[in-house]
Amino acid sequence: MPQLRYADEQTGWAAFFAELDAWRDAGRVATFWWRDDDATDETPALTRLLDIAGDIPVSLASIPRDATTALANAIADQPNVSVLQHGYAHTNHAPPLEKKAEFGPHRPLDAMQRDLTTGFIRLRDLFGPRFQAIFVPPWNRMADSVAPLLPQVGLQSFSTYGLTQKSLAAPQVNTHADIINWRGGRTFLGESAVLDLMTNHLSARRRGDAAENAPTGLLTHHLVHDDACWRFTGDLVQAVTDHPAASWKAPTA
Template identity: 50%
Template sequence: MSTQPWQDLRDELDQWAENGRIAHFWWRDDDAVKPGPLLERLAETAAGAPVSLAVIPAQADPLLQDALDRHPSFSVIQHGYAHQSHAGPGEKKCEFPESRDAEAMLTDLQKGRERLAALFGPRFRPALAPPWNRIADSLPAKLDRAGLSGLSTYRRANRPPGPRCWIDTHCDIIAWRTTRGFIGDAGAFALVTEHLRARRKGEAIDEPTGVMTHHIVHDEACWTFLRQFAALVAVHPAAAWCDPFSDLAAA
């Protein structure tokens, strides 16, 4: 493995340290529905780092609640409702597209929120991570009607009016359009370092740098990267993990 991508991140974090700042990271894992060995491996790999588990409400196995009791650093956010595309002709896959009736979307989101709140109690954060990271521009401003006060998409620069807590992810470690495996150290660390540098220079929204994973499809290279990345964040004095939606739990 080339050490350069790792060194670039270390150098950037050193810049944060010289400025007397802490670079906060967060970890979002999508498509969770049930317990099992892969979820346990995710917890082992995180090694105590907080993980925001994006759970699909309509598919959530009640046994997932018992599994998460063993992992107090895990929280739950809402991953759509059924992870079913309602995209119209010419639209990319999307559960909540502009072409869909707004009331139908809000009804699904409210049902999903109620189910996750009932299953996971205070572990649940009323924040939405829409499937495929897509959502109609008109919907974020209405999420409070479904009881949702947080939103997370992927590297969205132009954000329409939305909830008070909109925190994106910035590094998707899966190469969905090609191998559907790990994007590689160079690609992953370029995304992380780019966002950190933009934050430090005031050229990006100052929000925690988000790493997005999908534990149910990881190859070995994904797991290796995540283990090493978590270790680096744990030891660097200018790096720290956070649960970005923790304040929503008591809202």
């Protein structure tokens, strides 16, 4: 087990490494991918994120309306960084008391298709080869009726949170461990909680209870990270990189 600064049996690392060892013993490699949401500009937080990533693949879900040339320039020479389409304006259209959604059942399909198309063209033109045709709906939420629109726009798949939604007729590459406690002050969720999410998904894949070829997805939001978020992210990147039966991969559109 790598010697991590915060690793001990009480924080979930032991179970996490035991699961990776089980993949190794089975002659298999556990794959991971990393999605970071809400990137629009070059900021100190983005620089810190990219420094932690080093050469491993990281996918920035960027808000098309607000994406800047500065962001495009910041990642232009980093082939390990891709850009995904994060909605259009990250605007909530849900009625009061309903869960937030930009592409939910509350809007006409033609309006959502216009936003999808406008956002796709903007990111494609701004980021060029860094843009990957994966749609990330804000708040990880979209109406079933949106899925058939994606290929019409040029989007090849989508990414939300949790297990694959088999009812939606579009390829998915989801995330499974969000490190932010959104209901608890937007602070770090905690090592044990995040590692349990990752370990449980890895175990489900290994046992055949989840798609083995669906990489286990880390979800971060660099603009709201506290110190504990940064420490954990760095430790996890090191842990996965160093383990012989684990690897980071770029998502497949």
